[in-house]
Amino acid sequence: MDLNGEERLSDSPFVETIWHSRSEEAGDFISMAEIHYNMVVTKHRGKTVFTVRGPETQATPAYCPPDAEFMGIVFKPGVFMPHLPPTRVIDRQDVNLPEATSQSFWLNGSAWEFPDFENADTFVDWLVQDGLLVYDPLVDAVLQGQPVEATLRTVQRRFVQATGLTQTAITQIERARYATNLLKQGTSILDTVYMAGYFDQPHLTRSLKHLTGLTPAKIMDTHRVERLSLQYEMVPALLKYDPNIGLSTKENQRQEFAAMNGIPSTRTGQQAIVGVVQPSS
Numbered sequence: 001m002d003l004n005g006e007e008r009l010s011d012s013p014f015v016e017t018i019w020h021s022r023s024e025e026a027g028d029f030i031s032m033a034e035i036h037y038n039m040v041v042t043k044h045r046g047k048t049v050f051t052v053r054g055p056e057t058q059a060t061p062a063y064c065p066p067d068a069e070f071m072g073i074v075f076k077p078g079v080f081m082p083h084l085p086p087t088r089v090i091d092r093q094d095v096n097l098p099e100a101t102s103q104s105f106w107l108n109g110s111a112w113e114f115p116d117f118e119n120a121d122t123f124v125d126w127l128v129q130d131g132l133l134v135y136d137p138l139v140d141a142v143l144q145g146q147p148v149e150a151t152l153r154t155v156q157r158r159f160v161q162a163t164g165l166t167q168t169a170i171t172q173i174e175r176a177r178y179a180t181n182l183l184k185q186g187t188s189i190l191d192t193v194y195m196a197g198y199f200d201q202p203h204l205t206r207s208l209k210h211l212t213g214l215t216p217a218k219i220m221d222t223h224r225v226e227r228l229s230l231q232y233e234m235v236p237a238l239l240k241y242d243p244n245i246g247l248s249t250k251e252n253q254r255q256e257f258a259a260m261n262g263i264p265s266t267r268t269g270q271q272a273i274v275g276v277v278q279p280s281s
Contacts, residue, residue: 005070006117012124014135016074020117026066029227030059030213032180033173035165037075037086041114044068048114050097050105052081054089055164057173059213062229071117073124077170078139078162081132083108086164108132136162176211179204180228183219192216
């Protein structure tokens with residue numbers, strides 16, 4: 001069975017979702033590719049650890065200890081801690097902050113109480129007030145297809161600094177996670193190809209194998225032994241970006257995708273215009 005847990009919305013404009021989970025038994029699982037900056041509090045055998053975790057660009061093997069409790073804060077793209085930017089903690093280069101007491105950890109020279117599922121919003125507010133958590137509004141503007149008053153080089157540089165990823169990578173990861181949800185819900189492989197915006201079944205298979213570690217058929221198999229990491233309930237947006245911003249060289253595929261979804265992709269001067277495709281439900 002894939003990892004699962006309780007999830008709730010947040011009052012903070014910086015937060016995508018807050019989750020809580022408890023493991024009953026030890027075991028390996030596949031950590032799927034992920035676009036978000038995260039903070040995770042782990043309680044295991046009387047010890048509490050606060051971890052800062054960045055995005056993941058591919059599926060990797062991971063281990064879940066027995067009788068452990070987890071609480072996670074998933075931030076919106078563009079939110080990060082300046083002294084631990086996404087590029088430093090990307091691809092499971094997690095940073096565990098030093099323990100101060102059994103109830104607190106050290107951050108920026110001060111002892112902070114470990115947040116929990118109920119007070120995580122207040123914890124985030126304190127981080128923002130102290131300047132320890134910031135947000136680059138350029139990221140949301142680009143993802144929403146709004147004009148950005150900056151050169152393309154500046155847009156690309158700031159986007160990667162704030163997210164750890166290119167727009168291309170975010171598109172691919174979000175599409176793969178959406179397709180995984182569809183398959184787990186019983187959607188056929190061919191329908192998933194269409195609904196998630198893949199070009200054909202081989203394209204879907206290659207993407208899911210790289211980003212989730214499993215083929216579409218394996219994801220649909222209710223008796224598989226391989227476990228996948230937590231899938232958030234939020235529905236991802238599939239992004240269509242200006243080819244002058246994206247780093248992919250498959251220009252013909254981009255044009256086919258835009259034409260298929262009826263999404264314009266243009267540039268005006270130095271302003272990057274990025275269209276957005278919302279997945280079918």
